[in-house]
Amino acid sequence: MKKVLIALLVATPLIAFAQPDRGSYQEHALERMEKNLELNEQQKVEVGKIFNEHREQMQALRDSTHEKINAVLNEEQRAKMANMHEQRRGKMEHWDDADGKQMKKKDRKDGRKNKAKDSDKD
Numbered sequence: 001m002k003k004v005l006i007a008l009l010v011a012t013p014l015i016a017f018a019q020p021d022r023g024s025y026q027e028h029a030l031e032r033m034e035k036n037l038e039l040n041e042q043q044k045v046e047v048g049k050i051f052n053e054h055r056e057q058m059q060a061l062r063d064s065t066h067e068k069i070n071a072v073l074n075e076e077q078r079a080k081m082a083n084m085h086e087q088r089r090g091k092m093e094h095w096d097d098a099d100g101k102q103m104k105k106k107d108r109k110d111g112r113k114n115k116a117k118d119s120d121k122d
Contacts, residue, residue, distance in 0.1 A: 026051040 070078055
């Protein structure tokens with residue numbers, strides 16, 4: 001049971017990262033659908049509403065999950081978990097490009113390789 005809870009706690013920030021708070025996933029998905037499916041304006045609006053509803057449901061699920069997990073943890077564990085979340089958020093901020101948009105996984109890896117090469121020069 002503990003392993004499941006830990007896995008959920010670790011995965012939850014990743015799920016949050018994939019959410020459209022920054023707009024990238026939904027915007028790109030809607031753009032692809034518009035282009036590939038030739039959506040009309042009404043369809044774009046409806047699909048956008050569906051994406052927004054999904055985002056709200058996912059946020060509610062994340063909040064509920066956090067509350068339930070926090071109820072199981074003691075005070076020290078909750079503090080450690082909060083620290084883990086902050087560290088994860090800090091790492092995710094580095095995944096943004098200069099415009100604040102999420103970089104593709106491939107580009108993030110390339111960026112890490114470049115940083116490693118730069119640090120080797122020091």
